[in-house]
Amino acid sequence: NAGVMQNPRHLVRRRGQEARLRCSPMKGHSHVYWYRQLPEEGLKFMVYLQKENIIDESGMPKERFSAEFPKEGPSILRIQQVVRGDSAAYFCASSPPAREETQYFGPGTRLLVL
Amino acid sequence: TQLLEQSPQFLSIQEGENLTVYCNSSSVFSSLQWYRQEPGEGPVLLVTVVTGGEVKKLKRLTFQFGDARKDSSLHITAAQPGDTGLYLCAESIHGSSNTGKLIFGQGTTLQVKP
Numbered sequence: 059n060a061g062v063m064q065n066p067r068h069l070v071r072r073r074g075q076e077a078r079l080r081c082s083p084m085k086g087h088s089h090v091y092w093y094r095q096l097p098e099e100g101l102k103f104m105v106y107l108q109k110e111n112i113i114d115e116s117g118m119p120k121e122r123f124s125a126e127f128p129k130e131g132p133s134i135l136r137i138q139q140v141v142r143g144d145s146a147a148y149f150c151a152s153s154p155p156a157r158e159e160t161q162y163f164g165p166g167t168r169l170l171v172l
Numbered sequence: 173t174q175l176l177e178q179s180p181q182f183l184s185i186q187e188g189e190n191l192t193v194y195c196n197s198s199s200v201f202s203s204l205q206w207y208r209q210e211p212g213e214g215p216v217l218l219v220t221v222v223t224g225g226e227v228k229k230l231k232r233l234t235f236q237f238g239d240a241r242k243d244s245s246l247h248i249t250a251a252q253p254g255d256t257g258l259y260l261c262a263e264s265i266h267g268s269s270n271t272g273k274l275i276f277g278q279g280t281t282l283q284v285k286p
Contacts, residue, residue: 062214
């Protein structure tokens with residue numbers, strides 16, 4: 059049973075470009091969470107999604123960031139017009155239904171904005 | 173706002189020594205998770221504790237949940253270089269929208285020297 063998969067593992071963008079981060083949850087998991095880990099900071103919650111629904115986006119910046127989890131395909135975290143402060147490791151986690159506290163993390167995408 | 177404090181922040185020990193790291197909360201945990209994260213990788217779930225006073229063992233790792241469910245400890249016996257990493261505690265937050273987002277502590281960075 060494959061774990062949570064994220065791609066790309068590393069992403070380099072110039073200021074003003076768009077970044078798209080993908081996450082495929084573990085098989086059988088219908089809940090997806092995105093977290094961000096800034097240098098020298100802890101993991102911070104961004105958004106929680108179920109298929110085709112955003113459940114909680116309280117940790118997502120109000121501008122430039124969006125997330126989706128379509129009926130088919132991976133979850134996407136999209137950052138428009140990236141700035142240097144967006145450089146961080148972005149982690150996706152998934153959990154089985156009714157077990158939100160049991161989250162399994164992917165290897166992360168390291169975003170570097172030049 | 174829930175606040176998780178982990179101590180110590182850094183720990184460097186010799187192979188074979190024992191150690192304990194702590195996680196404390198400003199309020200009662202609903203459930204607590206311990207993760208280990210290695211450089212360049214995502215956090216790996218070690219254990220979930222739910223019941224006050226609960227003790228769980230995972231090989232040389234012993235996890236304890238305080239009776240009042242406001243603190244937890246992780247004890248490692250006879251540490252090995254492979255135990256090196258960032259140890260994170262996290263609490264699952266259940267709000268009115270039943271979100272299961274995790275709130276993480278800042279972590280304890282453990283280095284075990286051969």
